[in-house]
Amino acid sequence: xxxxxxxxxxxxxxxxxxxxxxxxxxxxxxxxxxxxxxxxxxxxxxxxxxxxxxxxxxxxxxxxxxxxxxxxxxxxxxxxxxxxxxxxxxxxxxxxxxxxxxxxxxxxxxxxxxxxxxxxxxxxxxxxxxxxxxxxxxxxxxxxxxxxxxxxxxxxxxxxxxxxxxxxxxxxxxxxxxxxxxxxxxxxxxxxxxxxxxxxxxxxxxxxxxxxxxxxxxxxxxxxxxxxxxxxxxxxxxxxxxxxxxxxxxxxxxxxxxxxxxxxxxxxxxxxxxxxxxxxxxxxxxxxxxxxxxxxxxxxxxxxxxxxxxxxxxxxxxxxxxxxxxxx
Amino acid sequence: xxxxxxxxxxxxxxxxxxxxxxxxxxxxxxxxxxxxxxxxxxxxxxxxxxxxxxxxxxxxxxxxxxxxxxxxxxxxxxxxxxxxxxxxxxxxxxxxxxxxxxxxxxxxxxxxxxxxxxxxxxxxxxxxxxxxxxxxxxxxxxxxxxxxxxxxxxxxxxxxxxxxxxxxxxxxxxxxxxxxxxxxxxxxxxxxxxxxxxxxxxxxxxxxxxxxxxxxxxxxxxxxxxxxxxxxxxxxxxxxxxxxxxxxxxxxxxxxxxxxxxxxxxxxxxx
Amino acid sequence: xxxxxxxxxxxxxxxxxxxxxxxxxxxxxxxxxxxxxxxxxxxxxxxxxxxxxxxxxxxxxxxxxxxxxxxxxxxxxxxxxxxxxxxxxxxxxxxxxxxxxxxxxxxxxxxxxxxxxxxxxxxxxxxxxxxxxxxxxxxxxxxxxxxxxxxxxxxxxxxxxxxxxxxxxxxxxxxxxxxxxxxxxxxxxxxxxxxxxxxxxxxxxxxxxxxxxxxxxxxxxxxxxxxxxxxxxxxxxxxxxxxxxxxxxxxxxxxxxxxxxx
Numbered sequence: 035x036x037x038x039x040x041x042x043x044x045x046x047x048x049x050x051x052x053x054x055x056x057x058x059x060x061x062x063x064x065x066x067x068x069x070x071x072x073x074x075x076x077x078x079x080x081x082x083x084x085x086x087x088x089x090x091x092x093x094x095x096x097x098x099x100x101x102x103x104x105x106x107x108x109x110x111x112x113x114x115x116x117x118x119x120x121x122x123x124x125x126x127x128x129x130x131x132x133x134x135x136x137x138x139x140x141x142x143x144x145x146x147x148x149x150x151x152x153x154x155x156x157x158x159x160x161x162x163x164x165x166x167x168x169x170x171x172x173x174x175x176x177x178x179x180x181x182x183x184x185x186x187x188x189x190x191x192x193x194x195x196x197x198x199x200x201x202x203x204x205x206x207x208x209x210x211x212x213x214x215x216x217x218x219x220x221x222x223x224x225x226x227x228x229x230x231x232x233x234x235x236x237x238x239x240x241x242x243x244x245x246x247x248x249x250x251x252x253x254x255x256x257x258x259x260x261x262x263x264x265x266x267x268x269x270x271x272x273x274x275x276x277x278x279x280x281x282x283x284x285x286x287x288x289x290x291x292x293x294x295x296x297x298x299x300x301x302x303x304x305x306x307x308x309x310x311x312x313x314x315x316x317x318x319x320x321x322x323x324x325x326x327x328x329x330x331x332x333x334x335x336x337x338x339x340x341x342x343x344x345x346x347x348x349x350x351x352x353x354x355x356x357x358x359x360x361x362x
Numbered sequence: 363x364x365x366x367x368x369x370x371x372x373x374x375x376x377x378x379x380x381x382x383x384x385x386x387x388x389x390x391x392x393x394x395x396x397x398x399x400x401x402x403x404x405x406x407x408x409x410x411x412x413x414x415x416x417x418x419x420x421x422x423x424x425x426x427x428x429x430x431x432x433x434x435x436x437x438x439x440x441x442x443x444x445x446x447x448x449x450x451x452x453x454x455x456x457x458x459x460x461x462x463x464x465x466x467x468x469x470x471x472x473x474x475x476x477x478x479x480x481x482x483x484x485x486x487x488x489x490x491x492x493x494x495x496x497x498x499x500x501x502x503x504x505x506x507x508x509x510x511x512x513x514x515x516x517x518x519x520x521x522x523x524x525x526x527x528x529x530x531x532x533x534x535x536x537x538x539x540x541x542x543x544x545x546x547x548x549x550x551x552x553x554x555x556x557x558x559x560x561x562x563x564x565x566x567x568x569x570x571x572x573x574x575x576x577x578x579x580x581x582x583x584x585x586x587x588x589x590x591x592x593x594x595x596x597x598x599x600x601x602x603x604x605x606x607x608x609x610x611x612x613x614x615x616x617x618x619x620x621x622x623x624x625x626x627x628x629x630x631x632x633x
Numbered sequence: 634x635x636x637x638x639x640x641x642x643x644x645x646x647x648x649x650x651x652x653x654x655x656x657x658x659x660x661x662x663x664x665x666x667x668x669x670x671x672x673x674x675x676x677x678x679x680x681x682x683x684x685x686x687x688x689x690x691x692x693x694x695x696x697x698x699x700x701x702x703x704x705x706x707x708x709x710x711x712x713x714x715x716x717x718x719x720x721x722x723x724x725x726x727x728x729x730x731x732x733x734x735x736x737x738x739x740x741x742x743x744x745x746x747x748x749x750x751x752x753x754x755x756x757x758x759x760x761x762x763x764x765x766x767x768x769x770x771x772x773x774x775x776x777x778x779x780x781x782x783x784x785x786x787x788x789x790x791x792x793x794x795x796x797x798x799x800x801x802x803x804x805x806x807x808x809x810x811x812x813x814x815x816x817x818x819x820x821x822x823x824x825x826x827x828x829x830x831x832x833x834x835x836x837x838x839x840x841x842x843x844x845x846x847x848x849x850x851x852x853x854x855x856x857x858x859x860x861x862x863x864x865x866x867x868x869x870x871x872x873x874x875x876x877x878x879x880x881x882x883x884x885x886x887x888x889x890x891x892x893x894x895x
Contacts, residue, residue: 037731037772037774062563062565062569063562063563063565063566063569064569079568079590079593080565080568080569080590083589083590083592083593084564084565084568084589084590085565087589088589111726113729137580152584153584204431208526208527208528208529208531209527209528209529212527212528212529212531212561217529219529219530219563219564220564220588220589221589222587222588222589223589242746242747245738245741245744245746248727248730248734248738249738249741251726251727251730252724252726252727252735252738252787252790253721253723253724253725253726255686255691255692255719255721256719256721256724258690258691258710259689259691259714259717259718259719259721260714260719260738260739260741260742260794261710261711261713261714261715261741261742262710262741263710301729305729305730305731305734305774307730307734331563335563336556336562336563336565336566337556337557337560337561337562337563338561338562338563340561
């Protein structure tokens with residue numbers, strides 16, 4: 035199959051985004067019900083205060099995960115790498131678990147905004163802390179294998195710690211489950227702004243280093259021979275990866291497969307260099323998560339399926355299809 | 363009708379594991395808070411020798427040895443207390459182990475409002491005092507009706523939203539909380555057909571515009587700052603009932619304290 | 634330009650290198666001439682790849698190395714990247730990149746950090762790909778090419794750097810005889826234009842087509858001289874403990890495997 039032109043794929047993904055954006059704004063607690071044509075204050079509020087930020091936020095979170103996945107796969111030279119490899123997922127879980135316990139201990143502790151932002155902040159800090167610990171354990175970014183192993187270890191330890199916290203305080207279990215399966219239900223405009231800023235910054239960083247990522251594909255020695263400074267490049271990319279993942283996880287919880295599948299899909303359809311792969315993966319990630327979110331809201335309205343369940347089904351299905359069509 | 367059937371099934375399931383008792387039990391271990399409360403309300407609190415980590419009412423049981431949580435009871439500790447009856451839920455993993463060790467168990471899992479009576483009746487039966495259960499149940503229902511009178515007529519038919527957990531998970535009409543609210547004259551915005559504690563789209567709550575929101579105190583602050591929720595009548599008019607953990611316990615357990623639950627809820631509705 | 638022909642491409646003094654705690658290079662003193670093709674041969678584990686990597690500044694070393702007369706440690710990475718083009722063993726992994734994008738990577742040392750590819754870049758890439766005869770599949774992803782086709786793309790990538798020194802580690806992997814002959818031709822024309830080529834080769838016959846040969850054993854250089862020298866041929870036979878003999882056929886040196894003693 036002849037690879038598609040990156041530009042064609044770009045246009046297609048933007049088109050999908052627009053369609054899904056319209057769908058996202060039209061699917062609500064009654065299923066399909068576009069509100070643009072009805073007047074009335076409540077409806078306008080529902081559209082602008084609830085559905086729009088949620089839809090845009092879902093797309094942004096997906097874009098962050100897709101971007102992080104592209105960086106992870108380039109950094110680790112492994113098409114099966116995903117952004118949670120450095121322990122950020124379980125780090126976020128642990129942060130959220132601790133925060134839920136703390137809130138439970140002192141329910142009327144802080145001002146209103148604390149409740150709203152505390153969990154998000156806890157998730158973000160937890161994710162970043164886990165990645166930092168991974169870096170320390172691996173003694174820097176020079177050795178890919180050591181990084182991967184440290185990430186696995188840190189992931190397991192934080193997972194165990196989260197389980198321990200839940201064991202000590204089972205009251206938080208339902209809230210933790212909600213976090214771990216992912217939801218876009220609580221995204222407001224401030225979350226959208228935050229996600230957009232992090233996306234812009236990490237996208238710029240990744241595109242700036244896209245040539246380095248291409249060179250790394252040929253191996254570290256060859257990349258060094260082409261003048262790439264491996265350690266600083268790796269450091270910046272790991273930071274971008276950590277920030278993008280942490281921001282997404284903090285806002286929408288743990289959503290599986292998007293980071294793995296988005297760059298994979300782009301590479302299956304076109305064979306771009308990272309200059310295109312990075313933004314296309316972000317676009318693809320946004321489309322995938324938004325599609326899953328719309329379905330999650332639509333299928334059993336007004337009940338909501340946790341979005342992480344749908345991404346697992348869709349992502350798993352894609353991987354199975356992949357296994358069966360490639361001869362190798 | 364569905365409730366009758368489920369109660370029936372609960373009774374049959376329980377009877378299958380309940381061995382014949384010559385004498386009433388003297389050493390009971392309870393692994394479910396509502397069953398602990400039931401035993402005490404029936405006047406046999408002194409027979410309790412061990413409880414689970416979450417049983418905390420009445421105060422005197424707090425001094426008893428704890429034998430584990432709902433899913434991870436310590437079989438050894440239970441056996442060491444030499445009980446002649448263990449009360450637990452059907453889904454408890456200790457059940458099979460205890461039966462294999464020939465310890466008498468009574469498995470009850472009250473989920474709905476009527477299940478609470480079934481549980482009370484079964485425990486009373488074990489002590490050979492079925493009439494006590496009937497009496498207590500009648501009294502409880504009277505108390506609930508009294509609580510319903512605490513809600514002024516102007517507040518009858520008020521739209522209420524009860525959030526069980528962040529998610530958001532809400533209590534629908536078919537949950538025991540929903541039934542109590544109905545008896546108090548409130549209208550639950552979550553219909554029964556969605557299940558007993560469904561995870562719902564937050565948009566649905568905004569649409570339904572409840573006039574009263576009942577939620578755990580620790581979740582109350584975050585709930586009010588959710589996108590679009592500022593327009594909900596309950597939040598605009600300050601009719602958010604934040605339950606502390608003691609109140610949360612009373613309401614969450616379908617057991618003998620539902621009258622007190624009704625009183626708490628009635629105060630919430632009357633605000 | 635003339636002075637570069639006299640100045641050695643590399644001068645190594647007392648160079649030591651270790652890999653994973655074990656010492657691989659045990660004091661190398663070597664001067665590799667510019668404008669000539671030098672082969673590096675020796676048994677497995679002699680340190681050939683490590684020596685080449687150390688010279689190309691791709692592995693840590695101690696001692697002193699001069700690159701085109703300048704202290705290698707003092708040279709900025711980009712300048713060094715423009716001076717030495719590297720072709721390594723097993724440069725796999727870029728399965729999803731198109732062949733011409735892979736070759737374009739060779740232009741990295743010349744490109745500004747964020748700028749697009751220039752016309753000069755495109756011209757150089759095409760020339761390199763035509764030289765190694767892989768221009769026809771420039772739009773195919775690397776993963777869809779055979780071993781030999783892939784190797785030619787990677788060789789083109791090294792040529793695209795347009796560096797005066799070509800350092801190659803086992804460049805003939807997967808190449809069939811006609812393409813091995815092409816490679817010979819490419820190296821010779823690079824040298825004819827004033828460039829330097831250094832190749833680690835385990836195909837002794839091909840290695841002896843070079844101008845000079847460096848024979849290594851157990852981390853040391855045991856011989857360095859012209860391939861036409863009989864002393865060099867004897868050194869090659871000895872380092873392989875008599876398991877090969879070097880004979881001349883039609884004026885070309887040929888290494889023949891030999892079982893048993895001479």
